[in-house]
Amino acid sequence: MFTFPSRLRFAVAACGGAAMLLASAGALAQAAPYPARPISLVVPFGPGSVTDLLARIAAKGLADSLGQPVVVQNKPGAGGNIGAAAVADAAPDGYTLLLGPTSTNAVNPSLYKDLKFQPLRDFAPITNVATVANVLVVNPQVPAKTVGELISLLPGRQYSYASTGNGGSMHLSGELFKSLTNTQMLHVPYKGGGAALADLLPGRVEAMFCNVPLCLSHIESGKLRALAVTSAQRSALLPQVPTMAEAGLPGYEVNGWFGLFAPAKVDPAIVEKLNAEVQKILNQPEVKQQLLALGAEPAGGSVRDFTQFVQAEHDKWAKVIKDAGISLE
Structure with missing residues (x-):
């Protein structure tokens, strides 16, 4: 027969066991494979834009490979700055991504005086999706x-x-x-x-x-x-037309590019996972044909390469904009 103290000890032990079970359940929940729920892919321009069309190709491919819906959300305005700022402010959990073109992630910081985000600081580059x-x-x-x-x-x-x-x-x-x-x-x-x-x-x-x-x-x-x-290589749509370098202007290269970004401080493992999935998608023949139909070419590449590329693009356009004296409010 239990005495009061022994009953108390049993109750404490039972509570402790329950707490351990709850903690274990929480740990298992946190360790659930990414993604465990739908992902939002923000497009900083309206429906029908090149950015939007490319985002929908990427979203379908990611949804098929990740097993979770990837929902495209159009947030246009202010030259793409509204949508980009929304992603910069989002939780860095991998469930809000940005399809950011050259303008929002390389050019606008030098064009707009009061930008509410800084691309090099506020985004984690994942990979370049396509170039135009x-x-x-x-x-x-x-x-x-x-x-x-x-x-x-x-x-x-x-x-x-x-x-x-x-x-x-x-x-x-x-x-x-x-x-x-x-x-x-x-x-x-x-x-x-x-x-x-x-x-x-x-x-x-x-x-x-x-x-x-x-x-x-x-x-x-x-x-x-x-x-x-203007690209470094000839366009598949205009194979007979030379590049600027071939035409006698070395050092000239302009590619409209469209990259996948997450908010800064996202888990690097998520970034690498998304990068790997996008590489697989871009290698699919049907995706290549879809991109070509839009006048785009698949890009891809490692996280490190894309990070260095974005930095170089930021610096290049900062100089061009400064030298030309261009400024937007």
């Missing part, structure tokens, strides 16, 4: 069939080039061109590619560093003349 090249095109009225011929024309008269807006890849492609060639061209920003083409095709502006898919049909029809692509 621009192509330097001129109206056929321009008597230049090569980049060298265009450069020789620039000191003689004022040529203009169109873009889809201040601070975008088309604008900065032109500014880098001017910087490396020590020439001048008048930048004419438009609100979108359609408006820019409406003035380029009849010759009201002479040139454009155009996104390849946007201008492809006009190049093929002869309404625009392609002089060079």
Whole structure:
């Protein structure tokens, strides 16, 4: 028969055992394989944008390989800064990711004075998903069939080039061109590619560093003349068009890139896991075809390589923007 003290000891022991069981259950819950619930993939631009379309390809691939839904969330505004800031402020648990293009993660820190996030500090780079090249095109009225011929024309008269807006890849492609060639061209920003083409095709502006898919049909029809692509390698969509380096401008490279990022301080094991899954996805033939249909090419690469790449892109565009005196509020 139990005495009171022995009953008390039994109760204490029982409580202690229950606590140990609860602690073990909590540890097991924390050790559950990632991911254990749906993932949000934030796109800092609206539906139908290139960033959005690439995100949906990546989201489907990740959902299939990880066994959890990957939900694309569009958070546009302020040149992509609203969506990027939302991810920078999210919990670093791997359940909120960003598909960040060149603008939000390399260019905007040098363009905007009061940015609410700093990409190099607030994000953990995972991998580069895809790249999209621009192509330097001129109206056929321009008597230049090569980049060298265009450069020789620039000191003689004022040529203009169109873009889809201040601070975008088309604008900065032109500014880098001017910087490396020590020439001048008048930048004419438009609100979108359609408006820019409406003035380029009849010759009201002479040139454009155009996104390849946007201008492809006009190049093929002869309404625009392609002089060079801005990427380091020739575009699969325009294999006959040389790169800027091949056209006589070494050191010129502009790729619109779209990378996967997590909030800073996320578990490095999660970053490596996501990196490995994306590499598998990008090697799938059907994914390569989907990207090519958008005018994009699969990128990939290690976490370390992508981290160094983002730093280099940040530094490159900071210099171009400073030298050109570009600033946005």
